[in-house]
């Protein structure tokens with residue numbers, strides 16, 4: 001996987017990431033629609049210089065603080081995230097004291113089981129999302145399924161690469177969302193308390209590192225980090241970087 005991409009290739013990281021998503025599809029972890037989402041993300045990432053811009057780095061720190069301050073934080077995992085960052089999801093969940101829940105747009109029980117097994121093989125001890133007996137109000141039956149003691153009971157949810165309808169429906173329940181999405185204009189990014197305009201392959205490890213670094217800070221410090229984060233300014237900064245190409 002990724003072995004055929006020469007290390008000095010200018011698109012090395014992007015091509016390795018793409019191969020991981022293709023591998024996820026071949027293993028029945030990622031849906032074919034996940035390939036389209038990845039391609040869309042690649043275009044935005046290219047324009048961002050395939051790097052974490054300053055405003056995204058601040059968002060990642062604020063996201064870690066918000067997760068640490070939550071009573072019941074959950075990291076939501078779809079097929080792309082499972083293929084791209086399974087170990088980092090576990091690292092972030094441990095550092096932030098968060099649950100991990102498989103939550104799929106194109107849900108099939110077989111795919112949920114395969115993703116759960118893949119996460120466990122990559123060090124995630126407990127995986128939720130298999131029972132999915134609760135529903136997010138305002139969505140059709142299949143797309144609304146969540147665990148009653150997972151996302152349905154969460155006060156903060158990290159939803160990397162979420163569909164706009166579902167992000168808006170979850171936000172409408174009063175749940176705070178951290179959204180990782182390379183498109184700063186997406187409805188998901190606009191529904192988020194903390195939008196992180198960065199590639200999940202960089203964002204999730206960065207949030208885990210911030211969560212470890214902030215773990216011993218007093219609650220007031222964490223609240224201050226969250227309060228000083230300006231979601232509109234962060235999205236506007238990412239949009240400016242993408243449109244201007246001035247990196």
Ligand code: ATP
Nearest residue numbers: 037038040041163164181182183186187188199200
């Ligand atoms: P919305 O409804 O929120 O406007 P959408 O439903 O059109 O968005 P999708 O087609 O589901 O969005 O695409 C998923 C989103 O995830 C895209 O905005 C894409 O830029 C983003 N994305 C894809 N791959 C990555 C990645 N590796 N890291 C971060 N974001 C990504």
